[in-house]
Amino acid sequence: LVRVRGCVRVQFAGCQSVATSAMSAGQRRIDALYCTRESAGDVVRRILAEIDKRREVARQEVEAAVAERITALQERQRALVEQIDIVAQQKAEALHQQLQTIESGTCLPAPVEDPDKDPEEDPNRFLLCSDAAIDFKVGEEDFLEKIADFGSITEASTYASWSFVRGSGLGACKVGNPSVFWVYACDKDGARRSSGGDTVTAIFSEPEVFDSLEVEDMKDGRYKVSFVPTQEGTYSLRVTLGQKDQEGEDVRDGPFTIVTKPATDLTQLGAEGAVEKPKIGEQLDPTGTFGGLCHPSGLDFDHTGRFLFVADQGNHRLQIFDTTNGHAPVSVFGKKGLGPYELDTPHGIVVDNENRVVVTDLLNHRLQVYEFIPRTMELRHTRTVDHGFQFPKGLAVTDHGLLYVCDSGNHKVCVFNMTEDFSFVREFGSFGVNDGQFNTPLCVAVNRIGEVLVSDVNDHISVFDSQGQFLRTVGQRGRKDGCFNYPLNLFVSDEDTLFVCDQGNNRVQALSASDGAFLHKWGGSKKKTVGEEEEAPPPPDDGEEELEKPPDAPGMIRPSAVAVNSSGLVVVADYDRHVLWTF
Secondary structure (H helix, E strand, C coil), X not given: CEEECCXXXXXXXXXXXXXXXXXXXXXXXXXXXXXXXXXXXXXXXXXXXXXXXXXXXXXXXXXXXXXXXXXXXXXXXXXXXXXXXXXXXXXXXXXXXXXXXXXXXXXXXXXXXXXXXXXXXXXXXCCCCCCCCCCCCCXXXXXXXXXXXXXXXXXXXXXXXCCEEECXXXXXXXXXXXXXXXXXXXXXXXXXCCCCCCEXXXXXXXXXHEEEEEEEECCCCEEEEEEEECCCEEEEEXXXXXXXXXXXXXXXXXXXXXXXXXXXXXXXXXXXXXXXXXXXXXXXXXXXXXXXXXXXXXXXXXXXXXEEEEEEHHHCEEEEEECCCCCEEEEEECCECCCCCCECXXXXXXXXXXXXXXXXXXXXXXXXXXXXXXXXXXXXXXXXXXXXXXXXXXXXXXXXXXXXXXXXXHCEEEEEEHHHCCEEEEEECCECCCCCCECCEEEEEECCCCCEEEEECCCCEEEECCCCCEEEEECCECCCCCCECCEEEEEECCCCEEEEEEHHHCEEEEEECCCCCEEEEEECCCCCCCCCCCCCCCCCCCCCCCCCCCCCCCCCCCEEEEEECCCCCEEEEECCCCEEEEC
């Protein structure tokens, strides 16, 4: 890792030093591949000449790499042969010395092998101190079979003009809070690269404001850039990508504007006396109107924090709202049915850094996967995932593409790899009330260090490591701070705060996602009318289609989902009021 005047550059094996300044406009690497009918011949001849040059360079690189390893093997050969000579000499010297003691009569006789048969030592029987064994063993780490796979020849390379950046760290960051964004390397056709090795440079306009700036090569075409802002303000960020022998070039859509804000003041969420913000869907008919909501049950933001995705459960569809335009609805997708493009009671929803949208299709017992197109604000159905689910509910996705699914009817959590064609990875949990067991898992979230948090009808949150091994439990049944009554939905913010829709207590709680410590709550009953140990109200009937008239009591009635974007906007879905509260 090399730091140069406020930038951080990561250089990998085989990479040479590159300049920190990016190519000027008009000098993009991709431009060398464009041509006209008139210039095509010249461009092709120039590329053919470059191919010949690169062929010779690649041959020299192969020869150098092989020669380097042959030299290392020869050095090892000399060391092993030298060790053989040393062992042989030591054995010979020891035997000569023992022979002298035997001939002089000063050598001790051989010990008795079986005292019961030979109680006394034979003074004329000796055990020599060494045998003739000198053997060579390859060892367990033999690389002979791996030689056939040593090295590879690739014909694709990274083009910065197609490469892009994603992640909450690109928008609004919080002072003192670790922030992250991801650089995705792409080839000349815009396809994602699957290997690393590029040189990535991140340069802030005021580098002294950003601490712990690092770049990590994930070896799969992604680069993780992390940093900690130290003061408020608006700054510029340049991200460049370059190959080992080429100057770094700005990635697509750069440079970027980074806004740093103070840490979120949780006490202001739902504070008494605060001006109530307009509720999304409040003035619209919930039964099918564009923008109207009926039993909203799942929420998530895209990676920019601009678009809010809603599982509009009672209308059996998905809706998208633009939070930068008065929370206006911009897209709707789906209708009730069993077909590949239809939904029956959508419940949970997540959106990853690559705009893939995954929805639990509750009563069809499957997952539906979509691609979101920001330019047209459309959803396109891409696949259906069937895995023997029974009433799948909550979802979570990690930055590494792991998808966690609460398979509530089977009382377990299933894990899939979205980057490998949604391949099944593992599952954990079983029915019960003991540690690591579930009774109808409701929702799942992942904290900053990769621990997996799962809520269920047992009215607590179980915490597991990334491999599904149980670690601890957070909370218990009750109305006190940090206790739960049907914790239906979980969400971990970029500040590692865990928001819990404590539906049976008509409130949202905020906890530390790392240790479960209580931080804040809002909503809930204004007056305690039942005892602490009284039974909770029943959970909502997810398959219900009849509209229920909301009671006249003020505030949230049955919070069913919560989501937070990097700008600090908190949205809570109210299942019975058919609206989204904003804070």
